[in-house]
Amino acid sequence: MAEQPSTTRFRRLLHIDLDQFQVSVERLRRPDLVGVPVIVGGDGDPSRPRQVVTCASYEARALGARAGLPLPAARRKCPDAVLLPLDMPHYEAVSSQVMDVIRSFGHPLEVWGWDEGYIGVDPLDREPTLDDSDVVELAHRIRGAVLEQTGINCCLGVSDNKQRAKMAAGFAKASVRDPEATPDQRVFTLDDANWPTLMGPRPCRDLWSVGPKTASKLAERGVDTVDQLVAVDRDDLVSIFGPSQGNWLYVLCRGGGDDSIATSPWIAKSHSKSRTYPSDLTDLGDLHDAVVDLTRDVLNQSITEGRTPFRVGLTVRTSTFYTRTKMRKLPEPTTSFDEIVAVARGLLDAFHDQEPLGPDRPVRLLAVRLELLDP
Secondary structure, three states, rough: OOOOEEEEEEEEEEEEEEOOHHHHHHHHHHHHHHOEEEEOOOOOOOOOOOOOOOEOOOHOOOOOOOOOHHHHHHHOOOOOOOOEEEOOOHHHHHHHHHHHHHHOOOOOOOOOOOOOEEEEEOOOOOOOOOOHHHHHHHHHHHHHHHHHHHOEEEEEEEOOOHHHHHHHHHHHHHHHHHOOOOOOHHEEEEOOOOHHHOOOOHHHHOOOOOOOHHHHHHHOOOOOOOHHHHHOHHHHHHHHHHHHHHHHHHHHHOOOOOOOEOOOOOHHHHHHHEEEEEEEOOOHHHHHHHHHHHHHEEEEHHHHHHEEEEEEEEEEEOOOOOEEEEHHHHHHHHOHHHHHHHHHHHHHHHHHOOOEEEOOOOEEEEEEEEEEEOO
């Protein structure tokens, strides 16, 4: 019988949001897409019916494209946008890399899809070990590590519950759309101190989990802002929305929410080892030696856990931060180092054949990834 999920309550939670995720992943593969409108969805063909936008770059959003919009309508709004098909396995692989980086910090992570999750900091059932500044510093270290090891930018919201942390991440995302924004603005704290000022004047719809129907129902009663919702008596909310939703709205508008993280055992789908080199690698022999070392490390970790690899991936980042990942399935699942390292070295040769690595294209970072059979 599968073990039942358990939860732990935390004093602080971080919400991590991978900024315009699918677009960001595509830009790692094609740096020429940086700064231009990009739309990802379906097979990328706007002439085919029943296909919608999954992710739009900020440049495309400024022209009216958004997630859920039919591709033909998105093309009309952004005629110059680059339309790309969804590459689900690649997004899954990059997302897993990001989540592995986050887990390496040792805090529980509850994943909510490819591009977001919650991190628990300081369990309530133990003595506190971090103050507020420590938690913010941790968020900055996580953000920096994710960027360095995967090439993906992210924003983090800091608060004492999931709902408020999610909204905090929203403030961080809004700030980084400013061209003059600094990396520090990718972490934002929303708590009792700034909640009334920041959220009080905002529409009720800005409260996470308040949908259009609920907001419309409140507006019919003259309740348009969070401050106005705070002023509504709990019993009145219960009479309008019922005991469950009414009590939830009463808590939510005051900044309350869920402070728990699922901490049931997590089984890795893959393991990876990455290394940023103090001096860029320019010799192909040195690159092969580095791939061999990384493969040995990650395979030893997998074997120690009794896991068997079935697919090998290699990520190469050059000194210009051009980052690409290639994946190749093993002929059959195996723990043989010779067979696995041969595939990893073959991936490196494929990169080199595509565009030679060397003095004119030095390598800053390498990562070897093994996807694993379920135990």
